[in-house]
Amino acid sequence: MEKMGTGIVDGETGLYRKMIEEIQDYAIILLDKDGFIRNWNKGAQKIKLYTEKDILGKHFSIFYLPEDIQSNLPQKLLNEATESGRAAHEGWRKRKDDSKFWGSVTITALHDDENNVIGFCKVTRDLTDKKISDDRLRMSEERYHQMISEVQDYAIILLSPEGVIENWNAGAEAIKGYKSSEVIGKKFELFYTKEDRENGLPGRLLNEAKDNGKATQEGWRVRKDGSRFWGTIVITALHGKDGKIIGFSKVTRDLTHQKAAEQKLAAYTEELEIQNSELQQFAYVASHDLQEPLRKIQTFAELIQEHYDDKEFVKRYFQKLDSSARRMAELVKSLLNYSRLSRDKEEKDSSITEVNLGDVLNEVKQDFELLIEDKKAVINCGPLPVVTGNQMQLGQLFSNLISNSLKFSNVAPVINIDSRIVKKEQIENAPKTLSAHRYHLITFEDNGIGFEEQYSKIIFSLFQRLQRKQDYAGTGIGLALCKKIAENHDGLIFATSGLDKGATFHVYLPVMEGAG
Amino acid sequence: MQKIKRCLIIDDDHDDQEIFLMCLNRVDSDVNCLTADDGVEAVAMLKSDSNYTPDFIFIDVNMPKMNGIECLKILKNIERLKYTKIFMYSTTSEASFVKESRNLGADDFIIKPSRTAELKDKLARIFGIVSVVSK
Numbered sequence: 001m002e003k004m005g006t007g008i009v010d011g012e013t014g015l016y017r018k019m020i021e022e023i024q025d026y027a028i029i030l031l032d033k034d035g036f037i038r039n040w041n042k043g044a045q046k047i048k049l050y051t052e053k054d055i056l057g058k059h060f061s062i063f064y065l066p067e068d069i070q071s072n073l074p075q076k077l078l079n080e081a082t083e084s085g086r087a088a089h090e091g092w093r094k095r096k097d098d099s100k101f102w103g104s105v106t107i108t109a110l111h112d113d114e115n116n117v118i119g120f121c122k123v124t125r126d127l128t129d130k131k132i133s134d135d136r137l138r139m140s141e142e143r144y145h146q147m148i149s150e151v152q153d154y155a156i157i158l159l160s161p162e163g164v165i166e167n168w169n170a171g172a173e174a175i176k177g178y179k180s181s182e183v184i185g186k187k188f189e190l191f192y193t194k195e196d197r198e199n200g201l202p203g204r205l206l207n208e209a210k211d212n213g214k215a216t217q218e219g220w221r222v223r224k225d226g227s228r229f230w231g232t233i234v235i236t237a238l239h240g241k242d243g244k245i246i247g248f249s250k251v252t253r254d255l256t257h258q259k260a261a262e263q264k265l266a267a268y269t270e271e272l273e274i275q276n277s278e279l280q281q282f283a284y285v286a287s288h289d290l291q292e293p294l295r296k297i298q299t300f301a302e303l304i305q306e307h308y309d310d311k312e313f314v315k316r317y318f319q320k321l322d323s324s325a326r327r328m329a330e331l332v333k334s335l336l337n338y339s340r341l342s343r344d345k346e347e348k349d350s351s352i353t354e355v356n357l358g359d360v361l362n363e364v365k366q367d368f369e370l371l372i373e374d375k376k377a378v379i380n381c382g383p384l385p386v387v388t389g390n391q392m393q394l395g396q397l398f399s400n401l402i403s404n405s406l407k408f409s410n411v412a413p414v415i416n417i418d419s420r421i422v423k424k425e426q427i428e429n430a431p432k433t434l435s436a437h438r439y440h441l442i443t444f445e446d447n448g449i450g451f452e453e454q455y456s457k458i459i460f461s462l463f464q465r466l467q468r469k470q471d472y473a474g475t476g477i478g479l480a481l482c483k484k485i486a487e488n489h490d491g492l493i494f495a496t497s498g499l500d501k502g503a504t505f506h507v508y509l510p511v512m513e514g515a516g
Numbered sequence: 517m518q519k520i521k522r523c524l525i526i527d528d529d530h531d532d533q534e535i536f537l538m539c540l541n542r543v544d545s546d547v548n549c550l551t552a553d554d555g556v557e558a559v560a561m562l563k564s565d566s567n568y569t570p571d572f573i574f575i576d577v578n579m580p581k582m583n584g585i586e587c588l589k590i591l592k593n594i595e596r597l598k599y600t601k602i603f604m605y606s607t608t609s610e611a612s613f614v615k616e617s618r619n620l621g622a623d624d625f626i627i628k629p630s631r632t633a634e635l636k637d638k639l640a641r642i643f644g645i646v647s648v649v650s651k
Contacts, residue, residue, distance in 0.1 A: 288578065288608040295607060296531055298630035303535075306632075320531060455581075 027124040033117050035060050035078055047126045049096040060122060063093045081107040082117050102131035155252040161245050163188050163206055175254045177224035188250065191221045209235040209248055221252070230259035293328040297321055334477040341393065341484050355391045357384035357442070361417065364398045371406055377413040384419050385440045387509045389489045397485045400478040401505050405446035416445045421511055427492065435490055436510035444505040450497035459495065521643065522569070523549040526558040526587060527576040527605070532628065536574070539632050543639045554579045555587030562594060569596050572642065577606035577613055585616055592621045
């Protein structure tokens with residue numbers, strides 16, 4: 001001790017000693033080789049709050065927290081300084097009033113001429129303010145990383161300039177199904193469909209982000225399990241301080257549900273458009289087909305008045321008037337039937353049952369019993385299937401087709417009804433809307449007057465008639481009704497014929513799968 | 517001497533044919549009027565007899581097989597009918613039909629009235645105006 005004291009203090013000039021004493025920003029403490037405090041400057045007093053009188057002769061571990069003392073940190077630092085000449089450490093230290101400060105400490109070993117350690121110079125700086133701001137920054141960065149990694153609704157991915165995945169968050173895992181260990185290091189093309197990869201979409205998007213700063217796109221992407229999702233993607237180029245691209249951030253959102261809702265809306269709109277055009281057709285009909293008998297009734301009434309004395313004339317025109325009124329009633333009834341079909345479609349679920357078409361045919365035959373007898377008609381029929389559908393509508397379908405065959409005939413009608421199962425692919429010109437795999441094809445073949453092939457489509461339009469009213473009665477609604485019923489059942493109807501060759505109506509209704 | 521006027525009415529509705537003939541007869545008994553039950557029959561009639569050139573043709577719009585507009589198109593392409601006055605004759609005046617028939621060269625679009633007086637009045641004007649011109 002004494003040796004050290006004289007070695008340093010006595011050997012220095014007063015000015016040099018003053019310099020150390022007056023330094024305020026650093027605590028400069030002289031320790032003996034065992035760590036006891038031998039000297040104390042103003043800086044030490046300012047940082048640690050002890051006066052020189054309080055502290056001289058105390059062990060320097062007085063500044064350390066209990067846990068550091070327990071782990072023997074003060075002695076460890078002295079040992080390190082003894083061995084390597086110097087020890088540096090940063091950590092919380094204690095002031096006289098027990099408040100803490102963040103100290104940056106350097107302990108330097110002091111040697112005598114024989115290189116024996118004779119003491120230590122301990123320089124401490126109070127870096128509490130810096131520590132606090134560093135901690136804040138670090139915490140803010142940690143929170144930021146945590147925020148990105150835990151966001152669930154967005155896949156936020158960091159890509160290298162070459163498009164290699166470098167980072168992966170919880171949202172990416174939730175949306176795409178891969179764990180981070182499965183994708184980090186792979187190229188982001190992984191999430192694109194085969195077609196998009198072949199068309200070079202991923203590369204194009206990176207180039208666009210390079211050129212414009214960012215690239216946005218919506219499209220189908222592929223999950224780990226191969227399923228697809230509708231993603232909206234923003235790729236943003238990340239630039240270093242020198243302006244060079246150091247990577248890309250890629251933010252993806254799964255909008256599959258929204259896309260589905262959008263598609264549903266589009267389908268709904270389309271249906272509305274169809275309904276709207278049907279309504280327009282309806283309005284046209286109301287203005288024309290209903291007005292026609294009404295106009296005639298007015299004309300006939302006027303003529304009857306004018307020829308009141310001509311008994312024959314009056315009788316003939318009363319008959320005409322009556323038949324016009326009857327035709328109008330028939331039209332109103334058919335129109336109601338037709339409009340009811342749209343309503344029934346909305347109530348679809350409640351009215352769908354298993355329907356035995358054999359029973360349906362028998363009921364229709366009973367309804368037409370008198371006419372069949374009158375016309376000496378023959379109806380031949382093989383076994384008919386059971387389908388799911390609306391009993392009332394299917395009854396109407398059979399009724400309209402059989403009534404047409406009975407009506408449009410100049411000889412005794414022969415109607416052959418047959419049924420077989422066909423695959424959807426076998427149906428010629430099948431509309432895309434057909435969704436079942438297999439269909440019952442039920443054919444109604446007759447020996448009636450038929451029609452020319454060119455009319456095979458328009459006969460299913462509302463109020464299209466091929467025959468003059470005086471030759472064959474009818475409203476021009478029956479086949480339009482049949483078409484609507486077939487469509488309501490996810491089915492199809494079309495007709496083939498030749499003039500005077502009879503007509504064949506082909507009705508397709510879905511097979512109840514599982515029930516055969 | 518006044519030439520006998522020739523007229524053709526094309527209508528699938530026999531009642532309407534009858535009413536038309538009745539009114540025309542009241543207006544001008546010197547008109548020789550033939551009837552056709554639809555466009556197909558009328559076209560066949562006009563094409564098979566090149567001596568038959570009506571002065572007036574009335575075409576119903578809503579007819580089976582060939583509607584009035586189709587029929588008008590074909591008649592307008594028959595060279596010898598170029599001085600024939602062609603009128604559309606229908607229960608309703610659907611705007612698109614009226615426009616289309618005008619574009620195709622129909623002289624007028626007549627709505628079938630519920631009062632015979634109205635039809636007689638229309639026919640009188642049509643036949644009167646033409647008889648002045650032909651003189």
